[in-house]
Amino acid sequence: MQKYSIFNLVKNAFSNHQNWDLAWKDPEPKEEYDVVIIGGGGHGLATAYYLAKEHNITKVAIIEKGWIGGGNVGRNTTIIRSNYMHDENGLFSEFGMDLWRKMSQDLNYNVMFSPRGIINLAHSDAQMNVYARRGNSMRLNGIDAVLLNREQVKEIIPMADFSENVRFPIFGGLMQPSAGTARHDAVAWGYARQADDMGVDIIQNCEVIGFDVSAGKINGIRTSRGNIKAKKVGLCVAGSTNILAEKLNMTLPIETHLLQACVSEPVKPVLDSVVTFGAGHFYISQSDKGEMVMGGDLDGYNSYAQRGNLPTLQHVLTEGIAMMPFLSKLKMLRTWGGIMDMSMDGSPIIDKTHIDGLYLNCGWCYGGFKATPASGWTFAHTIAQDRVHELNAGYSLNRFNTGHLIDEKGLGTKTWIS
Amino acid sequence: MLYIKCPHCGMRPQIEFSYGGDASVKRPELNKEISDKEWDDFVYNRKSLRGKHLELWQHISGCRQWIKVERDTATHEIFKTFKADEEVV
Numbered sequence A: 001m002q003k004y005s006i007f008n009l010v011k012n013a014f015s016n017h018q019n020w021d022l023a024w025k026d027p028e029p030k031e032e033y034d035v036v037i038i039g040g041g042g043h044g045l046a047t048a049y050y051l052a053k054e055h056n057i058t059k060v061a062i063i064e065k066g067w068i069g070g071g072n073v074g075r076n077t078t079i080i081r082s083n084y085m086h087d088e089n090g091l092f093s094e095f096g097m098d099l100w101r102k103m104s105q106d107l108n109y110n111v112m113f114s115p116r117g118i119i120n121l122a123h124s125d126a127q128m129n130v131y132a133r134r135g136n137s138m139r140l141n142g143i144d145a146v147l148l149n150r151e152q153v154k155e156i157i158p159m160a161d162f163s164e165n166v167r168f169p170i171f172g173g174l175m176q177p178s179a180g181t182a183r184h185d186a187v188a189w190g191y192a193r194q195a196d197d198m199g200v201d202i203i204q205n206c207e208v209i210g211f212d213v214s215a216g217k218i219n220g221i222r223t224s225r226g227n228i229k230a231k232k233v234g235l236c237v238a239g240s241t242n243i244l245a246e247k248l249n250m251t252l253p254i255e256t257h258l259l260q261a262c263v264s265e266p267v268k269p270v271l272d273s274v275v276t277f278g279a280g281h282f283y284i285s286q287s288d289k290g291e292m293v294m295g296g297d298l299d300g301y302n303s304y305a306q307r308g309n310l311p312t313l314q315h316v317l318t319e320g321i322a323m324m325p326f327l328s329k330l331k332m333l334r335t336w337g338g339i340m341d342m343s344m345d346g347s348p349i350i351d352k353t354h355i356d357g358l359y360l361n362c363g364w365c366y367g368g369f370k371a372t373p374a375s376g377w378t379f380a381h382t383i384a385q386d387r388v389h390e391l392n393a394g395y396s397l398n399r400f401n402t403g404h405l406i407d408e409k410g411l412g413t414k415t416w417i418s
Numbered sequence B: 001m002l003y004i005k006c007p008h009c010g011m012r013p014q015i016e017f018s019y020g021g022d023a024s025v026k027r028p029e030l031n032k033e034i035s036d037k038e039w040d041d042f043v044y045n046r047k048s049l050r051g052k053h054l055e056l057w058q059h060i061s062g063c064r065q066w067i068k069v070e071r072d073t074a075t076h077e078i079f080k081t082f083k084a085d086e087e088v089v
Helices: A006-013 A042-055 A087-107 A125-140 A150-156 A184-197 A238-247 A310-323 A325-329 A372-385 B036-043
Strands: A032-038 A060-063 A118-122 A146-149 A172-176 A201-203 A208-214 A217-223 A226-235 A254-264 A274-277 A282-286 A292-302 A332-343 A349-352 A358-362 B003-006 B010-013 B018-022 B052-058 B066-072 B078-083
Touching: A032 A042, A032 A217, A042 A060, A042 A184, A042 A372, A060 A226, A087 A184, A087 A372, A118 A125, A118 A150, A125 A146, A125 A172, A146 A150, A150 A172, A184 A201, A184 A372, A208 A226, A208 A238, A226 A372, A238 A254, A238 A332, A238 A358, A254 A310, A274 A310, A282 A310, A292 A310, A292 A332, A292 B018, A292 B052, A310 A325, A349 A372, A358 A372, B003 B066, B003 B078
Parallel strands: A032 A060, A032 A226, A060 A201, A118 A274, A226 A358
Antiparallel strands: A118 A172, A146 A172, A208 A217, A217 A226, A254 A292, A254 A332, A274 A282, A282 A292, A349 A358, B003 B010, B018 B052, B052 B066, B066 B078
């Protein structure tokens, strides 16, 4: 594989950049693989990469119905953080933060990781107390957290509304300085390029139409491009999890919901951190192109549509304007939607299943993108070793039966309530 | 914007309603032995169908009645609405 470097950039400039290698191949599916990963999104590509890199398993195929990186890894708001209170979420995400910091070097692909910090705003004394508690829990798990008072927040985001007579005055906030953003497409492409180089077959435009299961063991999958035998199969299909689960006669603690995001027209640099509104569900950052990247609530009803409705967008942006009034002057450039695998406690599932050789990775709710490397790493471990790693031991499927839920937000089973 | 025909009030915009989830989920009968599986299926497990989906909505800014709505989760088309106690045919 050609290394991406300044020298190769110069060298290829002499031939007008016409002679670069393809970043990944377009192979025909083989008859049999050791591991088949269904879903060519961030998590699936990362899983294949770590299977090859950490476990030396290279007879691997990624089966993708559309094109790689066309789902949620290309539709998110690129936020990376580990500001969780519960141990399972905190330790898992912080392990991921380490992988994020090394990712550009590791993949030889600039993922533009930008640790610009995230601030969760507080709008009451009670909320400040809750944030102090969460910040302390984070620090006990080795995650950086700083409780900011009103004046300290004002220094970082002076453009927010700090007037006294607003409905939700800013009391302060909880900041994770090491959190940030990354170029989401580059994450998918970087993983794909390295996985392909190590021998993984990336098979696009290939829909899974069924599974070959006998005597409680998986033997392969049936696809729109023929049958493929596999010793092990991993599901990484986010919002489409229930569709494939139905083909396996499984019902899962997952509902598929619609989440929208949008960007404004590009403006000059104004916001150099990620900020979330504390009295509703709204988050904002500014991309390197200058667009304000914004998102918030689910549309609120089961949906596979990948496109949303305006009432939710209006609701979310109303919160944004309450927090940063200057946003009302900006024009909307683009809006889009993705379908989320909302789990019943708000935390993911990375586990084995009752079918031998079938592994499940789903339930990422609002937070799939930032989990990409840690999810791929632990899922690869779970598949390769046929047992969960201690980092994803809490993300078991049977926690809904045993009662060991990880309900970070305390929302319960009504996934559409935010 | 979705428009939902409340069986009590007529056609109203989506913002008058709040969502209540899959209407096909049945609470296990009282005073009956309930297995863990039945309870899990009631509390957590969902089919989350792609296509025709029967769901509960509440006309929260209207008559406040719970209703059942048959809606396509892929296209958002609403086929039919029912009163909460009405049999779905």
